[in-house]
Amino acid sequence: MSERILSFLSLIVRRIFSDVAETLWDNIWEEIFEAIIKAEEKWQESGQGKVKKEWVMEQVMDYIQEEVELNWIKRxxxxxxLSQVIDALIETFNELVGEDWIDQVKELEEEWRERYLNKKLAD
Structure with missing residues (x-):
């Protein structure tokens, strides 16, 4: 998909959400990232990409529908x-970090936790 089309859709989707609140736009991005990570943890075996994406879409759309009433066209x-964003994010994660990026996230999370706990205990 061309960047121009995705940018155009981004503009429209953002305008849809701007009626509710600017923070909703930011919250949607958090929901997308959180759902992707949960899906990666939930289905670790390969070949589950379609199932993961459908689950992520469902989670994010459920969140959006709780916040905004969308007619058929807007939905x-x-x-x-969302479909395009999820595909682009996964492709980017895999390209930049590798296929095992969820394991790397867990390792980094543990490293941060240890640093934070050690610093907190030292204080």
């Missing part, structure tokens, strides 16, 4: 936009 536009 389809948001779903299409």
């Amino acid at each position: 389809r536009m948001v779903e299409f936009f």
Whole structure:
């Protein structure tokens, strides 16, 4: 998909959400990242990409529908936009960090936890 089309859709989707609140836009991104990570943890075996993506889409759309009432056209536009964003994020994660990025996230999380706990205990 061309960047121009994705940018155009991003503009439209953002305008849809700007009616509710600017923070909703930021919260949606958090929901997307959180759902992707949960899906990666939930389905660790390979070949589950379609199932993971459908689950992520469902989680994020559930969140959005709790916050905003969307008509049929707006819902389809948001779903299409989310689909493209999820694909792009996963592709980018795999490209930059590798296929095992969820394991690397867990290792980094543990490292941060240890640093934080050690610092807190030292104080």
